Amino acid sequence: MKYWLMKSEPDDVSIDDAIRIGAAPWFGVRNYQARNFMRDQMQVGDGVLFYHSSCAEPGIAGIAEVASTPYPDETQFDEKSKYFDPKATRENPRWILVDVKGVRKTKLLSLTEMRTLPQLASMVVLQKGSRLSITPVTAEEWKAVLKLLS
DNA sequence: GCCAACGTTGGC
DNA sequence: GCCAACGTTGGC
Structure with a gap:
């Protein structure tokens, strides 16, 4: 059982x-790093901190969980999608995802509040320059966040 | 909209 | 394999 933080733009998927x-x-x-987490490390039932990004109040907005094993992202094959990847083929897909x-x-645990909390200081998402959309969360961090959200 | 910090691409 | 140029993320 692992834990993750996954960013989503709430205007897209809240x-x-x-x-x-x-x-x-x-x-x-x-x-690729985010893909590899989904492809190589995630397991059904893993805990997910659902983070709202690129919005008025960025922060953790809820709890989710990994709900499938990895499989190819269909949008890479769709020429009309903005996520289309001409270098991806069905025989050799490049982008892999899981269901969440x-x-x-x-309650919203805002980014500004998160930055003030020493028990969260180790979180990857809070590190300077970190912009990965999927980051691992330790069991300690997970517990600390759940406590703050309760 | 700005821009810092990264990531990717492609020429060499 | 280096690295300059370009693209993207995401907070502010």
């Missing part, structure tokens, strides 16, 4: 959307 939709493919990741299921909405 925590409310994720809960309403249920298990949904986490499409559009086009960064929204579990519950929480």
